[in-house]
Amino acid sequence: MQARRTVLHTLVGPYVLDAVTGQEQADFERHLQACEQCRGDVRGLREAAARLAAAAAVAPRLALREPTIAAADRIRQLPPLVASERSARRPGWRGAADRLRLPGSGVPQLRRPWLASLAAVVVTALAATAIVFGVHVSVMQGRMSAMERRDSAIAAILGAHDATTLTAQVRSGGTATVVMSHRARALVFTAAGLPKLPASKAYELWIMSRAGATAAGMLPPDYKGMSGPVVVRRLTPGGMLGLTIEPSTGTGQPTSAPVVMVALGG
Amino acid sequence: MVGGKPSGEGELRPGAGAGGGHGEAQGLESVLAEVAKGDHAAFRAVYDQTAAAVLGIVRRVLRDPAQSEEVMQEVLLEVWRSAARFDASAGSANAWIMMLAHRRAVDRVRSEERAAARELRATVAVIEYDEVSDAALATLEQERVRRCLGGLTDLQRQSVTLAYYGGHSYREVAQLLGVAVGTVKTRMRDGLIRLRDCLGVE
Numbered sequence: 001m002q003a004r005r006t007v008l009h010t011l012v013g014p015y016v017l018d019a020v021t022g023q024e025q026a027d028f029e030r031h032l033q034a035c036e037q038c039r040g041d042v043r044g045l046r047e048a049a050a051r052l053a054a055a056a057a058v059a060p061r062l063a064l065r066e067p068t069i070a071a072a073d074r075i076r077q078l079p080p081l082v083a084s085e086r087s088a089r090r091p092g093w094r095g096a097a098d099r100l101r102l103p104g105s106g107v108p109q110l111r112r113p114w115l116a117s118l119a120a121v122v123v124t125a126l127a128a129t130a131i132v133f134g135v136h137v138s139v140m141q142g143r144m145s146a147m148e149r150r151d152s153a154i155a156a157i158l159g160a161h162d163a164t165t166l167t168a169q170v171r172s173g174g175t176a177t178v179v180m181s182h183r184a185r186a187l188v189f190t191a192a193g194l195p196k197l198p199a200s201k202a203y204e205l206w207i208m209s210r211a212g213a214t215a216a217g218m219l220p221p222d223y224k225g226m227s228g229p230v231v232v233r234r235l236t237p238g239g240m241l242g243l244t245i246e247p248s249t250g251t252g253q254p255t256s257a258p259v260v261m262v263a264l265g266g
Numbered sequence: 267m268v269g270g271k272p273s274g275e276g277e278l279r280p281g282a283g284a285g286g287g288h289g290e291a292q293g294l295e296s297v298l299a300e301v302a303k304g305d306h307a308a309f310r311a312v313y314d315q316t317a318a319a320v321l322g323i324v325r326r327v328l329r330d331p332a333q334s335e336e337v338m339q340e341v342l343l344e345v346w347r348s349a350a351r352f353d354a355s356a357g358s359a360n361a362w363i364m365m366l367a368h369r370r371a372v373d374r375v376r377s378e379e380r381a382a383a384r385e386l387r388a389t390v391a392v393i394e395y396d397e398v399s400d401a402a403l404a405t406l407e408q409e410r411v412r413r414c415l416g417g418l419t420d421l422q423r424q425s426v427t428l429a430y431y432g433g434h435s436y437r438e439v440a441q442l443l444g445v446a447v448g449t450v451k452t453r454m455r456d457g458l459i460r461l462r463d464c465l466g467v468e
Contacts, residue, residue, distance in 0.1 A: 010448070013455030014436035017429035018365075018372045043357045045455070048462035050364035052430050055411035056322035060338060065317070068339045069310050072346040077304060080350035161373075 012038060016045040153231050157181050157188050170194060170243065170260040178241060178262050185235045187264070190228035191219065191243070202248040205230060208240045208261070213254050216241070239264050294359040295352075302349035309346050316360070317342060320367040327371035327433040337374060341367045368430070375433045414464035422457030425450050 008031040014020045015028050032038050157163060160181035167177045174193035181187070189205060197203070203219040216232045232241065242258035294315060300308035320341050325334040345363055352362055415423055421443065428439045440450040 010451045010455070011436075013425075013453075013458050014429065014451055016458060017426065017436075017454055018369050019429035019434065019436040019439065019454065021376070021435050039356075044462055045458040046357050046361045046365060048458050048465060049368070049430060050358070050361040051407070051411055051461070051465050052426075053323035053364040053367065054319045054360075055408045056326045056431065057318040057408070058322045058325055060317050060321045060335065064335055064339060065313060068317075068342050069306065069313060071339070071343055072306065072309050075343055075347050077302065077346065078348050078351055080302065162377075164377075 009035070009038060012041045012045065016042055016049050153186070153233075154188050154229055157184055157186050157231065160184050166262055168260050168262050172245075172259045176243065176260045176262065178264075180235075180264060182235075182265065186231060186233045187235065187241070188228070189219075189230045189232060189241065190226060192227075193225050194219075194222060194227050196222070197245060197248075200248055201245055202250070203227065203259075204244055204246040204250060204254070205232060206242045206244065206254055206258070207232065207235065208242045208258075209236065209238060213242070215250065215252070218246075218248075218250055219243075235264055237265075294363075295354055298345075298349050298352055298359045301346060302352070312345060312363075313342055316345075316363050319360075319364060323364060323367050323431075324371040326431040327368070327375055333374070334371075337370055338367075341370055344370070372433045410465065411461075414461050417464055418457050418460055419453075421445070421449070422453045422460065425453040426457040426461070429454060 008028055011020050011024065011028045015025070020028055032042065158179055160183060162183050163179055163181050165177065165179050167175055170176055170191065173195045174191055176189065176191045179188045191203075194203060205216040205219065206213040207216050208214075217230045219227045219230060221227075241262045241264055242254070243260045244254040244256050244258050246255060294312070297308050297311050297315070301312055317338060321334060321338040324337045324341065325331065328334045328337065341363070344366055348366075352359060356362070415427070418426070424443055425436075425439055428434050428442060429436060432439075434442065436450050436454060437447055439454075440447040443450065
């Protein structure tokens, strides 16, 4: 045990430089919780690292300033942690970056989805979506923030370290957005601008694979043009997410062709 | 050290931005406390004080100017969103923001590298150090960091800059430099300690 601790302690430098990855990073952070001296070391060295950032400063284009500041208007702020939560959190600033890790993350890492240009957008905070996908997403985001308070599952997926955002055009009109965490084997689905349906019809989500289709939830009626969010869990590798138009009572199997299909990778 | 400051009151960080440089951290803690309450003017002040350093470090890591601008905006908005979670006992506001920036840039690089074929950019080792001062923005702060980096051994400096500016993991750095991983780990730590002492970080 002592030897292991010593080994972990030598990671102080790499850790401050964000040069420790994967399990080792998790191990070190656990170690940090128990090691007052390490936390002190990290604190001091981090100040030094921040000066390296300052030394690289490049004035941003003026045109970026106002849109960025204005975008804050559309983003709900996280509440402070009250004492009981704080003690349950990791030490330091880990929580602020919202890298929630889900239990059962020993699931093998699946391959990245193929939507090449969008696949790499890592959403570690809701803030990212507003910028990448524009204003209509910010409405969704407002709803997501509201949901976030009710449903920690959504927050956990959006905040997952490996969260990936995919968007796809819906054949009948509108845009579907999927934020997925392979590790959590779960995703959050939302859509913008879907055509309105008569009361007898509704949009329904399916997980589709060679084995067939499994119902993954009905979309609630849209709100300001936004549908969802709906959480889909227990994803398996190689599946597709499909959206169909069905009787509003729901069906056991899809009865119409999907208006959008999203490959989930793996 | 900032340790245990209860109220988040303004704090003067000696040495920071003596030349009116970017990344100046004067009073950033108190400004951040206002941001946490939803104060847009305070957010503007945070932007003005940190955006250049955030963009700088993100661009160092990502290289792509357009993508870097996007990430810079994401980082600033993350600061807005998480301001109430800033914990002054864990360090200065400036260090917190730079940590968010660096992590996000590195996350972006690593997710892309996993998706694409891995390419080890061996050339960074050579150019990073000399590039530290961007002519257009040469400030006293930059000169100081540059001088302090010059005081590190070659191996310390390369280990630190390949990881921080290059966004490489320590194992990659070891491979790039052709040294044992254990050596790289200690050089990173020793290099940062020497840098900290030279820069007069509290």
